[in-house]
Amino acid sequence: MKKTHIIAIANQKGGVGKTTTAVNLAAALAVAGYEVALVDCDPQAHASTFVYDREKLDVALTDVICTRWDHSQPGRPTRMNFEPIQSAVYQTSFERLDVIPSNLGLAAFDRDTAQAIDRLEEALREISEHYDFLILDCPPNLGLLFTASLKAAEHVIVPIAAQYLPLEGVGDLLLSLDEMIARRKLNILGALITLFDARTSLSRNAVEAVRADQTLGSKIFETIISVNTKLAEAPAYHVPIYSYQTQTAGSSRAIQQFDELAAEVLSRLQLPAQKKEESKRAMHIAK
Ligand SMILES: Nc1ncnc2c1ncn2[C@@H]1O[C@H](COP(=O)(O)OP(=O)(O)OP(=O)(O)O)[C@@H](O)[C@H]1O
Numbered sequence: 001m002k003k004t005h006i007i008a009i010a011n012q013k014g015g016v017g018k019t020t021t022a023v024n025l026a027a028a029l030a031v032a033g034y035e036v037a038l039v040d041c042d043p044q045a046h047a048s049t050f051v052y053d054r055e056k057l058d059v060a061l062t063d064v065i066c067t068r069w070d071h072s073q074p075g076r077p078t079r080m081n082f083e084p085i086q087s088a089v090y091q092t093s094f095e096r097l098d099v100i101p102s103n104l105g106l107a108a109f110d111r112d113t114a115q116a117i118d119r120l121e122e123a124l125r126e127i128s129e130h131y132d133f134l135i136l137d138c139p140p141n142l143g144l145l146f147t148a149s150l151k152a153a154e155h156v157i158v159p160i161a162a163q164y165l166p167l168e169g170v171g172d173l174l175l176s177l178d179e180m181i182a183r184r185k186l187n188i189l190g191a192l193i194t195l196f197d198a199r200t201s202l203s204r205n206a207v208e209a210v211r212a213d214q215t216l217g218s219k220i221f222e223t224i225i226s227v228n229t230k231l232a233e234a235p236a237y238h239v240p241i242y243s244y245q246t247q248t249a250g251s252s253r254a255i256q257q258f259d260e261l262a263a264e265v266l267s268r269l270q271l272p273a274q275k276k277e278e279s280k281r282a283m284h285i286a287k
C-alpha cells in the first residue's frame with residue numbers, strides 16, 4: 001500500500017500565505033511526479049477557486065464531514081447522510097493534482113459536536129492510498145476545523161509572513177501544536193518565510209525574529225517565498241503559478257522558489273526529488 005504523506009499548512013494568523021503555499025507546493029510536488037490531492041479545509045474556499053470551476057460544484061468537503069439536516073419534510077428535521085469523500089474529489093487540469101473543494105457551509109463544522117473531530121481523518125484515510133501527498137489548506141483560526149485538520153495530518157508547515165511582528169499569535173499556534181505533538185505523531189516539518197521583500201529592513205528583521213524563535217528557528221526552510229505580484233494574481237486566473245502559459249521573470253522566479261521548497265520538503269521526508277525519471281513539467285491551463 002502506498003505511503004501517503006499528509007501535510008497541513010497552518011497558521012491561525014490570516015493572510016500569511018497559507019493558501020498560496022498549499023496550492024503551489026501541491027502543484028510543485030505534482031510537477032516532481034507525485035500524485036497529490038489539495039484538500040481545502042477552509043470555508044473561505046480560496047484554494048478551491050485556484051483549481052476548481054465552481055460552476056461544476058456538486059459535492060464538497062462540507063458534505064463529507066459536516067452534520068447536515070434535511071428540513072424538507074414536515075415535522076422533525078432528519079439528519080442527512082455524509083457523502084463519501086470519493087464523490088468530493090475533482091480532477092484539475094493540472095496533471096497529477098486533484099482537489100477536494102470546500103464552500104462557506106464548511107464553517108458549520110466549528111459548531112458541530114466533539115465527535116466530528118475524527119471525521120476528516122477517517123475520510124482522508126479512505127482515499128489516501130491513491131496519493132503520495134495530501135496537502136491541507138487550514139483556516140485562519142484555532143477552531144474545531146483547524147484541530148481536525150491537524151489531527152488528520154502527520155506533518156505541519158507553518159508559513160510566516162516576513163512582516164511587522166511575524167510571530168504575533170504564533171505562541172498560541174505552537175501551544176496547540178505542542179499539545180497535538182505530545183498526544184500523537186505530529187511533526188513540524190518546517191517554518192516557511194513568505195511575503196519576503198528583500199528591499200525592506202522590516203522583512204529582514206522579521207526573518208531574524210523567526211530565526212531566533214526557540215521552536216521554529218531551527219526548522220526554517222532555506223527557501224524563502226518573496227513578495228511577487230504574479231503569485232497574488234494567480235488566483236484570479238484559477239490556476240497555480242505553474243500553469244502560467246507565458247512565463248515572465250516574475251512567474252518563473254515564483255516557480256523556482258516553489259520548486260526549491262518542494263525539493264526541501266522531499267528531502268526532509270527522505271523522498272527522491274523526482275518520482276519518475278521520465279516525468280516532465282506539466283504545463284496545463286485551467287479550464
Ligand atoms: N508571495 C506573495 N507575493 C504577493 N502576494 C502574495 C504572496 N503570497 C500571498 N499573497 C497574497 O496575499 C494574500 C494572502 O495570501 P493567502 O491567501 O495565501 O494567505 P492565507 O494565509 O491563506 O490567508 P487566510 O488566512 O485568509 O486564509 C492573497 O491576496 C495572496 O494572493
Ligand SMILES: [Mg+2]
Nearest residue numbers: 018019042046
Ligand atoms: Mg487561506
